[in-house]
Amino acid sequence: MQKPVASSKVESGTVVETTIPSRLDRLPFGRFHVLVIAALGITWILDGLEVTLVGAIAGALKESPTLQFTNVEVGITNSAYLAGAVSGALFFGWLTDRLGRKKLFFITLATYMVATIATAFSWNLVSFSVFRFFTGAGIGGEYTAVNSTIQELVPARYRGWTDLTINGSFWLGAALGALGAVYLLDTNLLPADMGWRLTFLIGGGLSAFIFLLRFWIPESPRWLITHGHPEKAEEIVAGIEEGLRRENHIFDDGELATTRLKTRSHTPLLEVATSILKTNRDRAIVGFALMTAQAYFYNAIFFTYALVLSSFYGVATDKIGWYLLPFALGNFLGPLLLGRLFDIWGRRPMLVLTYSVSGLLLALTGYLFAANLVSDSTLTIAWVIVFFFGSAAASAAYLTVSESFPLEVRALTISLFYAIGTGIGGVIGPTFLGYLIDTGSRDSVFMGYLIGTALMLTAAVIAWFKAVAAERKPLEHVARPLSHVDE
Known part of the structure; x- marks a missing residue:
């Protein structure tokens, strides 16, 4: 083992021979990887906590003496959050490939924290939507930095399960959020205009603790090598x-x-475009299909679930959390229990399975809802089953995109496909479903669900023909680095 050395930067264009990628992939799974999962996963737990509370307060925002939102306006605020996530993903994704993974951890987290706290002081639709936009921008940036770091630090044989589990940990926070909503939105305990404000203050305040966990996470050694810091990369890997x-x-x-x-100091945008649109065109088609389908599937249904419960079943605002709790737990168990199969059975068969099954179950659930054959409780049970598979599918979309493209463009590629998929499927979905719910027609809502089914089945077919068999393979074998030099 080489001794750690002081970091020094080599000139751009220098050819570096290294065994670091192989050394990272041969590592046994140990305490270091557990800490990486904890430090990165807690971000998703916090996001899940905050997003679920927001989903649960849909009724409270309508009843707030200050805001008095309509269903459509609730949908608009959710779309503003997702639009911010799109913008943040693109901007911070570009910065992540240029400045490194570690620096962006703190920038994106600070953006999220400040915007979330500011939301608690919103006074009308415009201010609430603007603050939600910047909250989304921070989360969008988190997706790119966190997912690229997972890919580059975790051994290939565990990469699929680890990635899905970390992304799925969002739903642990969602479960906590569901419980919190029961008490924070209880008007017997707190005034109607205070409970929803506390949800944002709590989310923003808790995010401050994540800063402490992130100080020990190292920069990606793979990123350091390509950006002229091979000695620093050696020091990090030797320490691990x-x-x-x-x-x-x-x-x-x-x-x-x-x-x-x-x-190299950076990768020109023209080279990025060539890699995505020409060299890896089939992978780009797969990424676009997976991200768009899961974005509509998730955001359109999850963000409007509270509205369905209150509008069609008369569920009180302070009781919504009890329905979201099993929903969240099912979403977490899906990636946790199915994630290992992505490494064992393979990416392609599991993508097809999770996307097709969740899409068909969505259609069945929508039909039962439209025919008024399910109660509020049985509808919740149905959603638990649907999203057990759907959550694994959604997490697998991020896994597929992040490991299918070269190191130099990984973060930007994640952000690009997240932005496109969320922009098309996510931003439109909540507003569209909010409008359908406002019609009061179950059949109209069912049609909105059928769109999600069509998107999920289409993604499954595309994955069957074009998805990459990336299981248990080093990243450099799945996607050859742009900076690779033949011997």
Whole structure:
């Protein structure tokens, strides 16, 4: 093992020979990886807490003496959040590939924290929507930085399950949010115009603790090599190896593959476009289909679920949390229990399975709802089953996009497809479903659900023909780095 050395930058264009990617992939799963999962997963837990509280307060926003939103206006605010997520993903994704993963952790988290706290002081539709926009921008940036870091730090044989589990941890926060909503929205405990404000103050305040967890997460060694910091990358990997050896983990003593990379300060946007639209066109089609389908499927249904319960079943605002709690737990269990199969059975068969099953179950649930054959409780049970598969499908979309493209454009690619998919499927969905709910027609809402079914089944077909078999393969084998130099 080489001793850690002081960091020094090499000139752009220097060819570096390194075994670091192979060393990262041979690592046994240990305390370091558990801490990475915890530190990155807690972000999604916090996001789930905040988003679920917002979903639960839909009725409270309508009843607020200050805001008095309509169903359509609630949909508009949800779309503003998603529009911010689109914008933030693009901007911060571009910065993540240029400045590194670690720096963006703090920038995006600060954006989220300030905007969330500001939302608590909203006074009308415009102010609420603007603050929600910037909250979404912070979360959109988090998706790019966190997912690219997961891909580059976790060994290939665990990459699928780890990625799905971390993304699925969003729903642990959602479960906490559902419980919190029961008490925060109880007008017997808090005034109608105070409970929803506290939900944002709590979410913003809790995010401050995440800063402490993120200080020890290292920069991606893969990113450091390509940007001219091979010695710093060596120092980080050697430190991880030393820590795992102290835990008595056994390392594979097989020969390590050497990768030759030419350092660069950044990747020109023209090269990014060529990589996505020409070199990896089929992968781009898969990414677009998966992200668009899951964005509509999730955002259109989840953000309007509280409205369905209150509008069609007369569920009181302070009781919504009890319905969201099982919904959230089903969403978490899906990625947790199905995630390992993405590494064992493979990406393509599991993408087809999760997308097609969740799409068909959505159609069935929509039909039962339209025919008035389900109560509020049985509808909730149906959604738990639907999103058990749907949650794994949605998390797998991020996994597929993030591992299918070269290192130099990974973060920007994640942000681009997140932005396109969310822009088309997510921003339109909540407003559209809010409008359909306002009609008071169950058949109209059913048609909105059928659109989600069509998108999910289409994505499943595209994945069957074009998805990459990336399971258990090093990232450099799945997508050759743009800076790779042949021997």
